[in-house]
Amino acid sequence: MAAAIETQKLTKTYRSRNLGKVNVVDELDLVVEEGEIFGFLGPNGAGKTTTIKMLLGIIAPTAGEGYVLGREIGDMDVHRVISYLPERPYYYEYMTGMELLKFYGSLFGIKDTAKFQALLEKVGLAGDASKTISQYSKGMQQRVGLAQSLLNDPKLLFLDEPTAGLDPIAHTEIRDLILQFRDEGRTVFVSSHELSEVERICDRVAIINKGVIEQHGRLDDLLRGGRIEIIADAVSKEFAESFKGEDIIVSHHNDRLILDMPETSDVNAVLDALRGKKANIVSIVPRRRRLEDLFVETVGRADIRGKAKAKAAVTEEAAK
Amino acid sequence: MNVIWNIASTTVGEAIRRRVLLVILLIGVLLLSIIPALGILSARSETSITIGTMYAVLRGTSALIAIVLTIYMLPNEIERRTIYTILSKPVQRWQFLVGKYLGAVLALLLMITMMTIFMVLLFWVFQHPTAEKMAEIATQPFMYWMEMSLLAAVGMFFSTFIAPLVNFFLTIGMWLVGTVLNPLYDTLSKNGNTQPLMKGIATIVTNILPNFANYDTKNPIINPGQVIVNGALYKWTTVGYTAMYVGILLLLSIVVFDRREV
Numbered sequence: 001m002a003a004a005i006e007t008q009k010l011t012k013t014y015r016s017r018n019l020g021k022v023n024v025v026d027e028l029d030l031v032v033e034e035g036e037i038f039g040f041l042g043p044n045g046a047g048k049t050t051t052i053k054m055l056l057g058i059i060a061p062t063a064g065e066g067y068v069l070g071r072e073i074g075d076m077d078v079h080r081v082i083s084y085l086p087e088r089p090y091y092y093e094y095m096t097g098m099e100l101l102k103f104y105g106s107l108f109g110i111k112d113t114a115k116f117q118a119l120l121e122k123v124g125l126a127g128d129a130s131k132t133i134s135q136y137s138k139g140m141q142q143r144v145g146l147a148q149s150l151l152n153d154p155k156l157l158f159l160d161e162p163t164a165g166l167d168p169i170a171h172t173e174i175r176d177l178i179l180q181f182r183d184e185g186r187t188v189f190v191s192s193h194e195l196s197e198v199e200r201i202c203d204r205v206a207i208i209n210k211g212v213i214e215q216h217g218r219l220d221d222l223l224r225g226g227r228i229e230i231i232a233d234a235v236s237k238e239f240a241e242s243f244k245g246e247d248i249i250v251s252h253h254n255d256r257l258i259l260d261m262p263e264t265s266d267v268n269a270v271l272d273a274l275r276g277k278k279a280n281i282v283s284i285v286p287r288r289r290r291l292e293d294l295f296v297e298t299v300g301r302a303d304i305r306g307k308a309k310a311k312a313a314v315t316e317e318a319a320k
Numbered sequence: 321m322n323v324i325w326n327i328a329s330t331t332v333g334e335a336i337r338r339r340v341l342l343v344i345l346l347i348g349v350l351l352l353s354i355i356p357a358l359g360i361l362s363a364r365s366e367t368s369i370t371i372g373t374m375y376a377v378l379r380g381t382s383a384l385i386a387i388v389l390t391i392y393m394l395p396n397e398i399e400r401r402t403i404y405t406i407l408s409k410p411v412q413r414w415q416f417l418v419g420k421y422l423g424a425v426l427a428l429l430l431m432i433t434m435m436t437i438f439m440v441l442l443f444w445v446f447q448h449p450t451a452e453k454m455a456e457i458a459t460q461p462f463m464y465w466m467e468m469s470l471l472a473a474v475g476m477f478f479s480t481f482i483a484p485l486v487n488f489f490l491t492i493g494m495w496l497v498g499t500v501l502n503p504l505y506d507t508l509s510k511n512g513n514t515q516p517l518m519k520g521i522a523t524i525v526t527n528i529l530p531n532f533a534n535y536d537t538k539n540p541i542i543n544p545g546q547v548i549v550n551g552a553l554y555k556w557t558t559v560g561y562t563a564m565y566v567g568i569l570l571l572l573s574i575v576v577f578d579r580r581e582v
Binding site: 014056080089090092106108109 | 323412
């Protein structure tokens, strides 16, 4: 599969009066395959939007290289086959939904009214085409934003916080549209804080913190290494105690045993032992790690590492 | 060219709906409407004072509109993130900038035309001038529109790297210097008795800063005895001066805006 996005040591440095040179994005190496939904995660100020802006050619990188659909970033030709939905976008409020699509369509030289109507239908706004943007709810504005992002039939969509500030119904609608984009063969690059949404729709993710990629890979691989929960009835307290061990949590109440153990444990041996004692096995549930846990763990670990590094630097400075 | 035109027409659509601009326009129209009454109070010719004051109001209102319109133009687009959606399409930064400027100039044309029509109608109601005189009165606002186009280019240039509030005072300052002080500096730079330092400053001001006084050609309209020698040539020279100055300012704006982190 070809890469829709590829960056090599992509860096963006800003100068700050107080902090001097700050690498907002630091030697970013990223590969996004064609046809996948890629989640780009990170806390506020991690460098997500700056990365997107560089990939879109809106700002120039300080160092490194980046390619979008095989072309160097900043190449204007690539703008014909990509699109962008910014976080909490603002559209000219006096325009109607149809006028908005006409305006953005005109930037591609598209004048096909039937296409605009079809796009409004696709995002569920066909009946609101003549309403002004000021009359649209947040969810409707986001949907009309998605419609404008589909005007050029893009191969690659950049969505920055597409569900931010939306109610649960609008969340579901936007999520379904994003999944539909993948089914149509488009690549979707989603930057988001909504980790449960990302977990539901993304094939692969990268977690960025302070401009550095901390985790990068298939979601299934990153969340593997979870735990297994076994529930069995008719187990005596003494027998339940025998399962206690390192990293195994044993709960026993009214002859019901709940075992919470690592996925890597010998589950068959446990089950054999339970059956040997005539226990009634109620359920065996593999529990994947949640993306939220991975995110908190990754960002937390990076922060601790950053603080340690800063402390070491201070100590070294003091020693000099 | 289509891209520039589409951005320009959207800018006009937005400008004519901006409440602050409409309020300034309304105040201008209200001021214009009381001017015919002021002529009676003056010892000078009623016609002269009426036309002169009407032009002053039209010019001042247009300048305020031009400044308020342009100083927020780029910062608003960045703050609202509309610029990102537009620049992610096949639109170059210079096309965006030129489109915005063109939109501002067209919006100014629209607003100045509205004020001119109101002014001429008002003059006709109170003074009953000849059709020839009315046509003559209606020509001066075209010069003001050119002046405002230049002022808009100044505001836009500063907006590529300066915050709106500072830009407001800077652009208004440039206009005041170019309108009120430029004729004075011009006299100083040509006077043989002027001190060398003052002469240097005067030469710089008259040659580098835009001379907005060039556009005020109302005297022959107010005082029938006065004429501009070779008026047509003067007007064409002013058109050329405006085009050159606007061209330079837009070019500088493009260079600065192209390097700006948005």
